[in-house]
Amino acid sequence: xxxxxxxxxxxxxxxxxxxxxxxxxxxxxxxxxxxxxxxxxxxxxxxxxxxxxxxxxxxxxxxxxxxxxxxxxxxxxxxxxxxxxxxxxxxxxxxxxxxxxxxxxxxxxxxxxxxxxxxxxxxxxxxxxxxxxxxxxxxxxxxxxxxxxxxxxxxxxxxxxxxxxxxxxxxxxxxxxxxxxxxxxxxxxxxxxxxxxxxxxxxxxxxxxxxxxxxxxxxxxxxxxxxxxxxxxxxxxxxxxxxxxxxxxxxxxxxxxxxxxxxxxxxxxxxxxxxxxxxxxxxxxxxxxxxxxxxxxxxxxxxxxxxxxxxxxxxxxxxxxxxxxxxxxxxxxxxxxxxx
Amino acid sequence: xxxxxxxxxxxxxxxxxxxxxxxxxxxxxxxxxxxxxxxxxxxxxxxxxxxxxxxxxxxxxxxxxxxxxxxxxxxxxxxxxxxxxxxxxxxxxxxxxxxxxxxxxxxxxxxxxxxxxxxxxxxxxxxxxxxxxxxxxxxxxxxxxxxxxxxxxxxxxxxxxxxxxxxxxxxxxxxxxxxxxxxxxxxxxxxxxxxxxxxxxxxxxxxxxxxxxxxxxxxxxxxxxxxxxxxxxxxxxxxxxxxxxxxxxxxxxxxxxxxxxxxxxxxxxxxxxxxxxxxxxxxxxxxxxxxxxxxxxxxxxxxxxxxxxxxxxxxxxxxxxxxxxxxxxxxxxxxxxxxxxxxxxxxxxxxxxxxxxxxxxxxxxxxxxxxxxxxxxxxxxxxxxxxxxxxxxxxxxxxxxxxx
Numbered sequence: 001x002x003x004x005x006x007x008x009x010x011x012x013x014x015x016x017x018x019x020x021x022x023x024x025x026x027x028x029x030x031x032x033x034x035x036x037x038x039x040x041x042x043x044x045x046x047x048x049x050x051x052x053x054x055x056x057x058x059x060x061x062x063x064x065x066x067x068x069x070x071x072x073x074x075x076x077x078x079x080x081x082x083x084x085x086x087x088x089x090x091x092x093x094x095x096x097x098x099x100x101x102x103x104x105x106x107x108x109x110x111x112x113x114x115x116x117x118x119x120x121x122x123x124x125x126x127x128x129x130x131x132x133x134x135x136x137x138x139x140x141x142x143x144x145x146x147x148x149x150x151x152x153x154x155x156x157x158x159x160x161x162x163x164x165x166x167x168x169x170x171x172x173x174x175x176x177x178x179x180x181x182x183x184x185x186x187x188x189x190x191x192x193x194x195x196x197x198x199x200x201x202x203x204x205x206x207x208x209x210x211x212x213x214x215x216x217x218x219x220x221x222x223x224x225x226x227x228x229x230x231x232x233x234x235x236x237x238x239x240x241x242x243x244x245x246x247x248x249x250x251x252x253x254x255x256x257x258x259x260x261x262x263x264x265x266x267x268x269x270x271x272x273x274x275x276x277x278x279x280x281x282x283x284x285x286x287x288x289x290x291x292x293x294x295x296x297x298x299x300x301x302x303x304x305x306x307x308x309x310x311x312x313x314x315x316x317x318x319x320x321x322x323x324x325x326x327x328x329x330x331x332x333x334x335x336x337x338x339x340x
Numbered sequence: 341x342x343x344x345x346x347x348x349x350x351x352x353x354x355x356x357x358x359x360x361x362x363x364x365x366x367x368x369x370x371x372x373x374x375x376x377x378x379x380x381x382x383x384x385x386x387x388x389x390x391x392x393x394x395x396x397x398x399x400x401x402x403x404x405x406x407x408x409x410x411x412x413x414x415x416x417x418x419x420x421x422x423x424x425x426x427x428x429x430x431x432x433x434x435x436x437x438x439x440x441x442x443x444x445x446x447x448x449x450x451x452x453x454x455x456x457x458x459x460x461x462x463x464x465x466x467x468x469x470x471x472x473x474x475x476x477x478x479x480x481x482x483x484x485x486x487x488x489x490x491x492x493x494x495x496x497x498x499x500x501x502x503x504x505x506x507x508x509x510x511x512x513x514x515x516x517x518x519x520x521x522x523x524x525x526x527x528x529x530x531x532x533x534x535x536x537x538x539x540x541x542x543x544x545x546x547x548x549x550x551x552x553x554x555x556x557x558x559x560x561x562x563x564x565x566x567x568x569x570x571x572x573x574x575x576x577x578x579x580x581x582x583x584x585x586x587x588x589x590x591x592x593x594x595x596x597x598x599x600x601x602x603x604x605x606x607x608x609x610x611x612x613x614x615x616x617x618x619x620x621x622x623x624x625x626x627x628x629x630x631x632x633x634x635x636x637x638x639x640x641x642x643x644x645x646x647x648x649x650x651x652x653x654x655x656x657x658x659x660x661x662x663x664x665x666x667x668x669x670x671x672x673x674x675x676x677x678x679x680x681x682x683x684x685x686x687x688x689x690x691x692x693x694x695x696x697x698x699x700x701x702x703x704x705x706x707x708x709x710x711x712x713x714x715x716x717x718x719x720x721x722x723x724x725x726x727x728x729x730x731x732x733x734x735x736x737x738x739x740x741x742x743x744x
Binding site: 167171173202260264 | 419420432434438494500505507508599
C-alpha cells in the first residue's frame with residue numbers, strides 16, 4: 001500500500017481541499033484577489049539620481065530601483081525577502097514571458113531600454129530561458145525608433161512587433177470589443193508583464209497600464225470614442241489577456257502631464273520613478289493622481305475640467321469588470337526612495 | 341459556389357481569395373481560371389486579383405510610404421491636433437494617432453491618407469452584385485477596395501479588410517491610371533469602389549474617377565453614405581452612380597449595431613438626389629433588429645417623401661457573420677413582408693436580394709406590370725427596355741441608365 005495510511009481519509013480530503021483552494025487562489029490574478037479581499041498595493045519608487053549627471057538612465061541605478069520596488073511590492077509575504085524571491089513568486093521555469101512595452105512616443109517617451117534589460121536579467125535569474133522572453137509592441141519600426149534592437153529566433157531575448165507574426169484570424173470578444181489578438185500574446189507567452197509609460201492622452205485622459213493593451217489588438221482605432229470607455233475595461237476582460245497578466249511595471253522615468261500620446265518635450269518631466277503593482281486599475285488610479293498633481297503644479301485644469309477624465313479606470317473597477325481597485329481607500333500606496 | 345457568390349451584405353468579397361493571403365503569379369492564374377469557370381455559369385468574364393495590379397516587371401515590394409498622401413478633408417487644431425472633416429464622426433486626432441477608420445493618420449499636425457493606390461482587393465464583378473439594377477445591367481465593374489471603414493457594423497462580411505489597418509493586409513500599389521487601364525483591359529465600362537468603405541479612401545477614389553473618365557470608364561460607388569456634405573459633393577460628385585447601404589431606419593440601431601448615425605445617411609441620400617446622381621438603396625434585413633413593420637413602413641414613407649417613388653430599394657437577406665453569428669438567416673417571408681409594405685406605400689421598384697431565383701429580383705414596368713429585366717443570379721438574362729429607356733409594351737419611361 002502507499003506510504004500515506006497515517007493520514008486519515010478526512011485529513012486527506014481536507015489536505016486536498018486546502019490544496020485545491022490554494023492552487024485556485026494562486027491562479028486567480030492578484031488584482032482580482034485584492035479586489036475581493038485586501039487593499040491593492042502600488043509601489044511608487046523614486047530615485048532622483050536615476051540619471052546621474054547625464055540625461056540617460058543609469059542601468060545600475062534602475063536595476064537597484066527595480067529591485068527595491070519589487071521587494072516592496074511582494075514583501076507583504078514574509079517569505080519574500082530578496083528581489084529574486086519576488087520574481088520567483090511571479091514566474092516559474094518553463095514560463096514564456098511577454099514584456100509588453102509602449103513605443104508609440106519614440107525615444108522621448110517609450111518604455112526605457114535599461115529598465116527592460118533589468119527585468120530580463122532578473123527573469124533569467126529566476127529561471128526563465130533567454131529565448132522564452134519576448135519584448136514586444138504592435139509595430140517593429142516603432143520599437144526600433146524607440147531604441148529597441150529587433151531580435152527574432154535563436155537563443156536570445158526575442159524582440160519584435162506584432163507585425164512580424166500577425167494577429168489571430170478569429171475574433172476575441174467581450175462587451176463592446178471584438179478584436180484579433182496578437183499572436184505574440186497568444187502563441188509566444190503564457191505570462192504577461194505590462195511595461196507601460198506614464199502619460200497624458202488627449203482622448204482617454206491618461207494612458208498607463210490598462211490602455212497599453214490597445215497594442216495587443218489589430219483594431220485599436222475603433223476603441224477611442226467616448227474617452228475609450230468602456231472599451232479599455234472590456235478589452236482587459238478578454239481571458240487571453242486577463243489570465244496572462246501578472247504584473248505592471250510602469251516606466252515613469254520620463255512622464256507627460258499634457259499633450260500625449262505623442263512625445264511633447266515641453267509637457268514632459270523627469271519623474272525618475274517606477275510604479276509597480278499587480279493591480280493595473282490601482283496602478284492607473286495612482287498614476288492618474290500623479291499626472292493631476294503635476295498638471296496642478298503647472299497651472300493646468302484637471303482632466304475632469306477638460307472633459308477627458310479617464311472614466312475607463314472607474315469602469316474597470318465596477319461590478320461587471322472587477323479588474324482591480326480604483327477607490328483610494330482600497331489602495332495602499334507604498335512610496336520608496338532609492339539609497340543616495 | 342453559387343450561394344457563396346450571391347451573398348451581399350454590404351458587398352461580400354468573392355471567396356476565391358482570402359484578403360490576408362496574397363497570391364503569387366501561379367496562384368493568380370489558377371484563381372483566374374477557376375473563377376472564370378465558376379463565373380462562366382453566370383456569363384461573367386474572368387476575374388482579376390490584386391496580383392494582376394502589379395506591374396509586369398514582377399511582384400512589387402510594399403513600401404508603406406508610397407501610399408501616403410495628405411488628406412483632403414480636415415482642419416488643423418492647436419498642438420498639432422487635427423479634426424477630420426470627412427465623415428460625421430469628426431475625429432479629433434492627436435499627433436501620431438489615427439482616426440476611427442484606421443487609415444488616416446496625424447503626422448506632426450498634418451493629416452494623411454495611408455491608402456492612396458493601396459488596393460487590397462480587385463475583382464471583376466457583375467454590376468448586379470453591387471447591387472445596381474437600373475444602371476448598365478448585364479455589364480461588369482472593375483471592383484476595388486482598400487482597407488478601412490468609418491463604422492463597425494456587427495454583421496460585416498468583409499470585416500477582415502474593413503476593420504483592419506492597411507499595413508495588416510496585403511495590398512498592391514495600383515495608381516489611378518493603372519486601375520483605369522485595367523478596367524478597359526477587362527472590358528469593364530465602370531470602376532466600382534466597394535467591399536470596404538470608399539468614404540475612407542476618398543482621395544484615391546476621386547483621382548481614380550478622374551483617370552477613369554479620361555480613359556472613357558465610368559465610376560460607381562458602394563457606400564454607407566456616412567460622409568460629411570462637403571466631402572460628399574466633392575468625392576461622390578465624381579461618381580456616375582451610387583449605391584447606399586441604409587442599414588436601418590432607427591438611430592438606436594445605428595448607434596448599437598453600426599456605430600454610426602442615421603441622420604447623416606438620410607442627408608446623403610437627399611443630397612445625392614439633388615445632385616442628380618443615379619442612386620439605389622440597399623436595406624439589409626437583420627432578424628429581430630431592424631425587421632418590424634413600423635420600420636419598413638417608416639423607411640418607405642421617408643423614401644417616397646424625400647426621394648420619390650422611382651428610387652430602387654433592395655431588401656436583402658442577412659447571413660450570420662462577424663459579431664452577429666447568433667442570429668439566423670433572414671427568412672424569405674420577412675423580406676416579402678418588407679417588399680409588400682414598401683409596395684403598398686407606392687414605391688415602384690422594390691427588390692428582394694440575396695435570394696437566388698426569387699421573382700422580386702426582376703424589374704417590372706410600374707404601369708403595365710410586364711417583366712422588363714429578368715435576372716438569374718447576378719446576370720441580367722433578359723433586358724427588354726428600349727434604348728430610350730422606355731417600356732417596349734406601354735412606352736412608360738423606366739428610370740435608370742439602361743444602355744451605355
